[in-house]
Every structure is written in structure tokens, then in C-alpha cells.
Amino acid sequence: MNDCRRWIYRKNSTSYDLVAQTQPVPSPDELKPHECLVAVRAVSLNYRDRIQWRNLAGRNVDGKVPASDGAGEILAVGSAVSRFKPGDRVAACFFPTWKSGKFDLGYHQADLGGNLDGMLRDFAVFDQDALVRIPDGWSFTQAATLPCAAVTAWVALVRRGNLQPGQSVCVLGTGGVSIFALQFAKLLGAKVVVTSGSDAKLEKARQLGADHCINYQEIPEWSKSLWDWSGRHGVDHVVEVGGPGTFEQSMKSVAADGHIALIGVLTGFGPPTASLFPLLARNVRLDGIYVGSRDDFEAMVGFLNSHQLTPQIDRRFRFEQTPEAFEYLESAQHFGKIVIEL
Ligand SMILES: NC(=O)c1ccc[n+]([C@@H]2O[C@H](COP(=O)([O-])OP(=O)(O)OC[C@H]3O[C@@H](n4cnc5c(N)ncnc54)[C@H](OP(=O)(O)O)[C@@H]3O)[C@@H](O)[C@H]2O)c1
Structure with missing residues (x-):
């Protein structure tokens, strides 16, 4: 069986190291009925990833895959998936269980790149309800900037x-x-x-x-x-x-x-x-404001499909350069977003 790549946080004496690992490619045959297998193509970093990496909030992320934000392509779907098909271009929601309506503290227990594994891996399996279609004509690199930073800005200014x-x-x-x-x-x-x-x-x-x-x-x-x-x-x-x-x-x-x-x-x-x-x-x-729901993300994608907005990507890194990308985030030299391409 082929192996695929991922980065994880590994606890050291004060904070976390970024450690590269390989693991078996998830098998499409093992998908649960509502799950989708996603090939992650690009990931973007947020200040929050620095907070976890440097242990600034005292949160235990030992062994977790970093980064909430990524976009990719659906490779396979479970038997009961109705929202997507193989080949669809998607991003995952920051809170995979917050579909709509009011926030619940339970959603915070399941946040990507925090309590749940994030996007810095070749393949990820998501419930279909945790995914949204990316804007028409957007590259994976561009769409990877959306789930946290853009949804937060959208909710702050538009919904709230x-x-x-x-x-x-x-x-x-x-x-x-x-x-x-x-x-x-x-x-x-x-x-x-x-x-x-x-x-x-x-x-x-x-x-x-x-x-x-x-x-x-x-x-x-x-x-x-x-x-x-x-x-x-x-x-x-x-x-x-x-x-x-x-x-x-x-x-x-x-x-x-x-x-x-x-x-x-x-x-x-x-x-x-x-x-x-x-x-x-x-x-x-x-x-x-704490990011937003899937409804917020989809409303924002609707807006992006009818307005011309080019996400500001300061710098792109290769997957192997992930530690350099985190250092660059910490240096705060960037304007807009930093993306890691897989
Ligand atoms: N509540 C939520 O849902 C949510 C969602 C996303 C982000 N956040 C939080 O929002 C903040 C921004 O996140 P981000 O990912 O956009 O950060 P980021 O991309 O890393 O932005 C960092 C930039 O913030 C600016 N900055 C630093 N100190 C500043 C200060 N004293 N006054 C004004 N600007 C300052 C600097 O810009 P200049 O170089 O131009 O000065 C720096 O380059 C973080 O604290 C993050 O944790 C919260």
C-alpha cells in the first residue's frame, strides 16, 4: 500500500515541534456512508497556528495535524453521500459540526487543527456536512485561504x-x-x-x-x-x-x-x-466573533462567485518547507496569507 505524508505537532519541553510522518493512504473502501475522501492540494496558515505551535494558549495538540484551512479535490465518497461526487473541489469548515444557526460550545470541542486533525496532510476524510464547494474558477491555492480568515472577516462585517x-x-x-x-x-x-x-x-x-x-x-x-x-x-x-x-x-x-x-x-x-x-x-x-458556520462559509462563497476578489497570497511554500512557512508566519512579514502547496 502507498504511503502519504502529514505533519504533526510533537510536544517538547515548552511548546511543540513540527514532525513529518508518513502513514498508509486511507482506503475508499473504509469510508462510512456519509464520508468523503479528500486529496488536500493547498493549506493556508493563520496566526492561530502559531498560537498552537508556540503553546501560547496552553492547549494540548500533541500528535495533531496542524492547520484548519485547506482545499482539495474529492477522490471518493461513501454510499450515502448526496452533497458531493468525486472530482468536486472543496474546502473544509473550521468547525466541522457547526452547520448553521447559533454557536454552541460543543462546536469548539471539534475544531480543525486543534482538537481534530487539521489539513497539513495529503489525504483527509470528512463527513459530507463539513465541506463546502470552493468559489468558481478559484485555484486550490486561492481557496485554501478562505475557511478561517475570510469567513471570520465575512461574519464580522456582514452577518454580525x-x-x-x-x-x-x-x-x-x-x-x-x-x-x-x-x-x-x-x-x-x-x-x-x-x-x-x-x-x-x-x-x-x-x-x-x-x-x-x-x-x-x-x-x-x-x-x-x-x-x-x-x-x-x-x-x-x-x-x-x-x-x-x-x-x-x-x-x-x-x-x-x-x-x-x-x-x-x-x-x-x-x-x-x-x-x-x-x-x-x-x-x-x-x-x-469565532469564525462562523457552514452557512456563513456558503453565503460568502456565493458572494465571491458574484464579485471579483483576488485573495492576497504573500508567499507559497512547498509541503516539505512547512517549518519555514511557520517561521515566516511568526516573523509577521506577510501581507495577507501564507500558503503551503501539496
Ligand atoms: N476569533 C476568531 O474567529 C479568529 C479568526 C481568525 C483570526 N483570529 C485572530 O485574529 C488575529 C489575526 O489573525 P490573522 O491570522 O489574520 O493574523 P496574521 O495573518 O498572522 O497577521 C499578523 C499581522 O497582524 C498585525 N499586527 C501585529 N500586531 C499588531 C498591533 N499591535 N496592531 C495592529 N496590527 C498588528 C501585523 O500587521 P502589520 O505588519 O501590517 O503591522 C501582522 O503582520 C489573531 O490574534 C488570531 O488569533 C481570530
Whole structure:
């Protein structure tokens, strides 16, 4: 029997090593009735993969395959599969059991690249309900960027944010979530403020339509620049990926009756350093966002099938270069996404 490749996390004294392994190719004959065998073609990395790898959240992922995000082709289906057929081009959902409706804490017990094996492997078996068709005409490399970063940005701005044309959005930094949020917001007719620690990245954001760019290294109190630019109104939506270290500036940036989508922990997991009083003084809506459901993913794919959006892929790595790809993620040199091709 042929062998196939995978990477796993292996616990060391403080965090995890990335270890390459081989194992037998899953047999199509062993598929359960509702399962699909997927040949994974591309995987994208998220900051979350760094959190697991460096053990920043104290989670046990020993022996698990990293990475929630990947796209590939269905090779075989079980006897009762009705949603897909061999040859279909699919991506897996971050939460394989969250099909629709409200979030349930049980979904968090089954997250790809966390409690469940992720996508950094040649072959994976999924229940048909855990898969979605990728957008028409998208390559596997492009589609691999979608399941976590893009769905999160979509839910933050569209389902939870109800973003309207003419509104304004602020995105923090130029990583995966923020650049998808910038692209969605522009396609939906919003004005967008982008912050970054790099002028070169801000120039790239400008080319994607950013209306106002602020270097947060040069201007730590960047909300003042945003406030002046907005005519002392603030922005209607903040895509808050920074966490405790950026939350004060986000609260000072949001407009009265505005919306903060609380998403990330780029500055750590601690409490905010500032008073939360501006939230009530401005009648702000604060939404905690944790990716989204399969319905959200499919709604987003519908949007991508009718709008022109090119995912921003900073760099591609080969499967064997996975540790280098993780190092590159950690260096935070990227703009948008990092993809590993199989
Ligand atoms: N809740 C959820 O469902 C969910 C889903 C996805 C991601 N997240 C979280 O959201 C955050 C972003 O994830 P990602 O995968 O998009 O990250 P990423 O692609 O690794 O982006 C990293 C970028 O963030 C920017 N950054 C770092 N520190 C910053 C700061 N103090 N202020 C502003 N920007 C800063 C930098 O951009 P510049 O170089 O341009 O400054 C850096 O390159 C992470 O904390 C991740 O865990 C949460």
C-alpha cells in the first residue's frame, strides 16, 4: 500500500515541534456512508497556528495535524453521500459540526487543527456536512485561504456587522483577517482605514482601495488620525484583531452607535489596559466573533462567485518547507496569507 505524508505537532519541553510522518493512504473502501475522501492540494496558515505551535494558549495538540484551512479535490465518497461526487473541489469548515444557526460550545470541542486533525496532510476524510464547494474558477491555492480568515472577516462585517454602503471600517494590521475585511468592505461600498507597522504594507493596502492609512509604530495613538480623517465621527465598524494592546485605540476610533467585532489576540490574552467606559458612552455594540458556520462559509462563497476578489497570497511554500512557512508566519512579514502547496 502507498504511503502519504502529514505533519504533526510533537510536544517538547515548552511548546511543540513540527514532525513529518508518513502513514498508509486511507482506503475508499473504509469510508462510512456519509464520508468523503479528500486529496488536500493547498493549506493556508493563520496566526492561530502559531498560537498552537508556540503553546501560547496552553492547549494540548500533541500528535495533531496542524492547520484548519485547506482545499482539495474529492477522490471518493461513501454510499450515502448526496452533497458531493468525486472530482468536486472543496474546502473544509473550521468547525466541522457547526452547520448553521447559533454557536454552541460543543462546536469548539471539534475544531480543525486543534482538537481534530487539521489539513497539513495529503489525504483527509470528512463527513459530507463539513465541506463546502470552493468559489468558481478559484485555484486550490486561492481557496485554501478562505475557511478561517475570510469567513471570520465575512461574519464580522456582514452577518454580525450588517455593513451598509457608505459606512466606514477600520482594520488593524495587514494579516489574513484584516486584508479580507478590507477587500469585503471595499466591495460592499465602505470606506476603509488600515493600520500597519509597515509603510510598504500600507502602500499595498492603498492599492487594494484603503482610503486612509496609519502607521501605528509612528503614531501609537492612531485613533486621533482616524478621528480627524472621519470628520470627528469615528468609524462604523472596527475589526479588532489586536486584543488588549489595541482595544483602547479601537474604542476611541468607533463612532457613536458603532460596532466593534472582537476577534483577535495579536497583543496577548490579558485584560484590556483601558477603561471600557467609552463602549457605553458611545452606545457601542461589541460582538465576540469565532469564525462562523457552514452557512456563513456558503453565503460568502456565493458572494465571491458574484464579485471579483483576488485573495492576497504573500508567499507559497512547498509541503516539505512547512517549518519555514511557520517561521515566516511568526516573523509577521506577510501581507495577507501564507500558503503551503501539496
Ligand atoms: N476569533 C476568531 O474567529 C479568529 C479568526 C481568525 C483570526 N483570529 C485572530 O485574529 C488575529 C489575526 O489573525 P490573522 O491570522 O489574520 O493574523 P496574521 O495573518 O498572522 O497577521 C499578523 C499581522 O497582524 C498585525 N499586527 C501585529 N500586531 C499588531 C498591533 N499591535 N496592531 C495592529 N496590527 C498588528 C501585523 O500587521 P502589520 O505588519 O501590517 O503591522 C501582522 O503582520 C489573531 O490574534 C488570531 O488569533 C481570530
